[in-house]
Amino acid sequence: MTLPYGIFSYDIASPRVGVLVDEHILDLEIVGLLGFFNDLPLDPAVFAKPVLNDFMALDKAVQRAVRDHIIELLTHPDAKLEAVHNQVFIHRSRVQMHLPVRVGDYTDFYAGIHHATNVGRMFRPEGDPLLPNYRHLPVAYHGRASSIVVSGTPIRRPQGQFPGPDQQPVFGPSKALDFELELGIVIGKPSVLGQPVPVELAEDHIFGFVLFNDWSARDIQRWEYQPLGPFLGKNFGSSISAWVVPMEAFEPFRVEGPVQEPTPLPYLRTSGQTHFGIDLEVALSGPGSEETIISRSNTRHLYWSPAQMIAHHTVNGCNLNTGDILATGTISGTEPNSYGSLLELTWNGKQPLTLPDGTTRTFLQDGDTVIMRGMAVSGDQRIELGEVSGTIGG
Ligand code: CA
Numbered sequence: 001m002t003l004p005y006g007i008f009s010y011d012i013a014s015p016r017v018g019v020l021v022d023e024h025i026l027d028l029e030i031v032g033l034l035g036f037f038n039d040l041p042l043d044p045a046v047f048a049k050p051v052l053n054d055f056m057a058l059d060k061a062v063q064r065a066v067r068d069h070i071i072e073l074l075t076h077p078d079a080k081l082e083a084v085h086n087q088v089f090i091h092r093s094r095v096q097m098h099l100p101v102r103v104g105d106y107t108d109f110y111a112g113i114h115h116a117t118n119v120g121r122m123f124r125p126e127g128d129p130l131l132p133n134y135r136h137l138p139v140a141y142h143g144r145a146s147s148i149v150v151s152g153t154p155i156r157r158p159q160g161q162f163p164g165p166d167q168q169p170v171f172g173p174s175k176a177l178d179f180e181l182e183l184g185i186v187i188g189k190p191s192v193l194g195q196p197v198p199v200e201l202a203e204d205h206i207f208g209f210v211l212f213n214d215w216s217a218r219d220i221q222r223w224e225y226q227p228l229g230p231f232l233g234k235n236f237g238s239s240i241s242a243w244v245v246p247m248e249a250f251e252p253f254r255v256e257g258p259v260q261e262p263t264p265l266p267y268l269r270t271s272g273q274t275h276f277g278i279d280l281e282v283a284l285s286g287p288g289s290e291e292t293i294i295s296r297s298n299t300r301h302l303y304w305s306p307a308q309m310i311a312h313h314t315v316n317g318c319n320l321n322t323g324d325i326l327a328t329g330t331i332s333g334t335e336p337n338s339y340g341s342l343l344e345l346t347w348n349g350k351q352p353l354t355l356p357d358g359t360t361r362t363f364l365q366d367g368d369t370v371i372m373r374g375m376a377v378s379g380d381q382r383i384e385l386g387e388v389s390g391t392i393g394g
Pocket of ligand 1: 108109180182214329330
């Protein structure tokens with residue numbers, strides 16, 4: 001069972017914590033008020049909050065106990081939840097979803113090696129498409145938390161400066177608006193300033209995962225990024241899914257990562273099933289048109305694992321706080337229909353996509369909607385990451 005956590009409101013009920021159970025939301029504030037959490041070592045008031053942060057900051061053991069208890073309440077024939085069904089379950093069509101996390105800091109990695117390779121091939125055709133540091137450390141930059149929005153929030157096309165036809169800068173709306181298919185790692189337990197998190201303990205700091213669309217204006221980005229990196233081409237908006245899937249739900253979907261050669265330095269060295277195998281897809285629809293799947297990828301294509309990203313992020317003593325989000329970087333597969341951005345899918349606009357309605361795209365047009373979804377099946381285990389969607393406005 002996925003049982004993701006989110007923040008919802010309905011009618012006169014203020015935003016509070018819920019768990020998605022098929023088409024219904026289990027209202028954890030009410031479940032707590034009815035006494036169902038009385039035997040657990042937590043204050044049920046954490047579920048009466050408009051963000052998940054207080055719950056995410058609790059010990060992993062407590063979070064696991066809550067999840068196990070909810071599973072027990074949902075599946076045990078004597079659990080008595082059915083007797084109060086109308087009090088604790090709300091159909092999802094009745095609710096409004098909110099940004100589930102108060103995001104403190106947002107860091108964007110570049111751990112999708114096929115994405116990094118494609119970008120290198122495009123812009124540095126001579127030599128190795130990967131820069132010399134790529135296989136030695138998880139490359140990242142600090143992003144902007146203030147503009148992270150929940151799925152469904154419209155995205156306004158950014159204005160900025162970028163090179164015109166004669167390479168002199170012009171000002172206007174971006175002509176190269178793109179998406180980036182990423183996974184967002186939501187930090188639960190904070191780390192201590194000055195104390196690196198060992199890679200083998202790094203997963204203790206992960207509360208869960210969200211789908212993450214790191215909207216990007218390629219023309220603004222290309223003009224501004226040297227020498228200090230991405231800025232206005234990136235920080236106008238990033239969208240996350242409304243439901244945060246707890247780390248525990250990912251356990252059945254562990255996979256081994258790619259062979260890391262050369263062997264990373266000791267503080268980044270891990271082995272075993274450090275990665276996850278979650279199927280991802282990107283759908284695009286134009287104004288008034290049906291959606292079409294334009295990419296299918298998988299989180300196993302990440303070179304660096306979430307634990308390695310955390311170990312690297314903290315190795316210099318930088319601390320992580322509850323509610324921080326570390327995005328993985330664009331997750332492209334090896335095949336052209338598995339690329340996680342229009343930059344790659346259209347090879348920098350040189351190979352436009354044709355949609356079922358006959359229109360073509362190099363980059364996003366006003367009125368376009370991008371929907372990213374994630375799910376995985378393993379035997380009788382299944383998880384759904386839900387979706388993150390956003391429509392471009394002018
Ligand atoms: Ca990105």
